[in-house]
Amino acid sequence: MNKRQLGNSDLHVSEISLGCMNLGKEETKAKDIIDRALDAGINYLDTADLYDFGENEKIVGKAIQHRRQDVILGTKVGNHFDKEKKDWHWDPSKEHIKKGIKDSLQRLQTDYIDLYQLHGGTIDDNMEETIEAFEDLKQEGLIREYGISSIRPNVIREYVERSSIVSVMMQYNAFDRRPEEEMLDLLHTNNISVLARGPLAKGMLSNKGAKVVESKARDGFLEYSYEEMLALTEKLEDYANEERTLNALALQYVLHHPAVATAVFGASSVEQLEENLEFLESAPLTEQIFGEIQALTNPITYQKHR
Structure with missing residues (x-):
């Protein structure tokens, strides 16, 4: 498994990595998935405190206890949630971030996080306070590096200019090419890496793409109509052959740009x-x-999320 450096840090992540949100709540099943991923050379696991209101972190923590040294562990903070009420609200304050790290460390059964990420963000946030919180945690040795998880270009630009983030997690795939227009070159120039989430577009870019479109995209996807999505998945099926599956093609597509560290x-x-x-x-x-593939798909841009 090839690895790529996260920004200018000493973290080198596998080109493909496992997002843990959909692991489910069966510990044995989740551990089997994680073990197989690690055995295959995947070293980055991504979770968040909000996933299943903390339960996902617990499951990931138990699964990696015996091989923490094999894992670059990423989690996220910024959503103040109430597990009992199944409710949450945005809170990027220093107080919440410093409480959040303690809670996440306990759930994950570890004493440090490799990559701690702000789970969202708006242009109206007190970014200086948020950045100061992450810098404090880094100085205290509770995190190795920090980044943000956001698709908002205006927010990302502020963090590029004002912080020491090493990464930005954003949705990016052949159907959602918004990062290509505004973000990828900017981040690459500033030596900040992209963690590309959703590289398979909810499965629409997988080996079962057409079936997924029929079940999940009846109302279309982003600026594409349902009919356009069906036509696209049919055209992409022509690329499935002995050299690569559609799953592999989708992952390769997002990894093509040098800013992207992992899919x-x-x-x-x-x-x-x-x-x-x-x-x-x-x-x-x-x-x-x-x-x-670029000629087949549309170079859409960010409209609502700024």
Whole structure:
């Protein structure tokens, strides 16, 4: 498994990595998925305190106890949640972040987080206070590095200018090409890495893409209509061959830009994980194929999320 450096840090993450949100609540099943991922060379696991209101962190923590040294562990903070009421509100204050890290460390059964991420953000936040909180945690040795999870260009630009983030997690795939227009070159120039979440577009870019579109995209996806999505998935099926599956193609697409450090996919079963691990046996993506996919899809831009 090839690894890529996160920004200018000493963290090197596997090119594909496991987003843990969809692991479910069965500990044994979740551990099987995580163990298989780590055995295959994946070293970055991504979770958040908000996932299942803390339960996901507990499950991940138990699963990696015996091999913490094999893991670059990422989690997130910023949503003040009430587990009993199943409710939450945005809170990027220093007080909440410093309480959040203690709670996450306890749930994850570890004494440090490799990559601590702000789970959202708006242009109206007190960013100086938020940044100061993360810098304090880094000085205290509770986190190794920090980043943000956001798709808002205006917020990202502020953190690029004012903080020491090493990464930005954002949705990016062949159907959602918004980061290409505004973000990827900017982040690469500033030596900040992208963690690309949703590289399979909820499964619409997977080996079962057409079926997923029929069940999940009846109202369309972003600026695409349902009919356009069906037509696109049918055209992409032409690229499935012995050299690469559609899952592998989707992962290769987002990894094409040098700003992207890793493609973070989810898996709710070992079988789903195995489909993505076929990436490891695939022929390299050519400039020609990358260009053909770009020609098929639309270079949409950020409109609502600024």
